[in-house]
Amino acid sequence: MPFEPIDQDTVLVSMEDATDPLSAWSRHGFELDGETWPSVAHYVEAMKFTDTGLRKAICAAESPSVARRLARRNRRRIRDDWNTLRETYMTRGIYRKCRTSEDAAAALLSTGERRILETSQYDYYWGCGRDTRGLNTYGKVLMQVRARLREEQRPA
Numbered sequence: 726m727p728f729e730p731i732d733q734d735t736v737l738v739s740m741e742d743a744t745d746p747l748s749a750w751s752r753h754g755f756e757l758d759g760e761t762w763p764s765v766a767h768y769v770e771a772m773k774f775t776d777t778g779l780r781k782a783i784c785a786a787e788s789p790s791v792a793r794r795l796a797r798r799n800r801r802r803i804r805d806d807w808n809t810l811r812e813t814y815m816t817r818g819i820y821r822k823c824r825t826s827e828d829a830a831a832a833l834l835s836t837g838e839r840r841i842l843e844t845s846q847y848d849y850y851w852g853c854g855r856d857t858r859g860l861n862t863y864g865k866v867l868m869q870v871r872a873r874l875r876e877e878q879r880p881a
Contacts, residue, residue, distance in 0.1 A: 746832040755825040765818035
């Protein structure tokens with residue numbers, strides 16, 4: 726992936742900043758797949774598994790960090806197809822959060838056409854990594870959901 730410099734046209738986000746409405750950890754609950762999820766992080770961590778009991782336990786976790794710890798403790802039980810599905814589940818969670826929460830949608834739409842960069846220093850899949858050469862999948866998901874929300878706002 727070519728290096729893209731961070732400039733004033735880049736919106737920096739962290740998936741783990743619970744105070745940011747663009748974060749997967751923000752407390753913007755939504756209903757999806759038969760459950761009420763406290764955050765997108767709870768939803769994505771639970772979807773790693775096919776076991777409904779484990780999914781419910783993750784859904785009930787008191788915080789996104791506890792949900793992640795529970796998922797990590799059960800990492801041997803992660804579904805075999807997770808790597809091919811994880812972006813889809815993140816997209817579904819972010820979209821549903823934005824369709825449920827006006828302030829989350831407004832925050833995402835307020836980014837305009839700017840690039841969104843997930844600033845994780847250690848995550849080269851969801852984030853940009855230490856050298857900004859990561860895949861920035863989370864930023865791309867946010868930009869895709871933003872485009873879909875804009876499309877839905879256009880008059881028919």
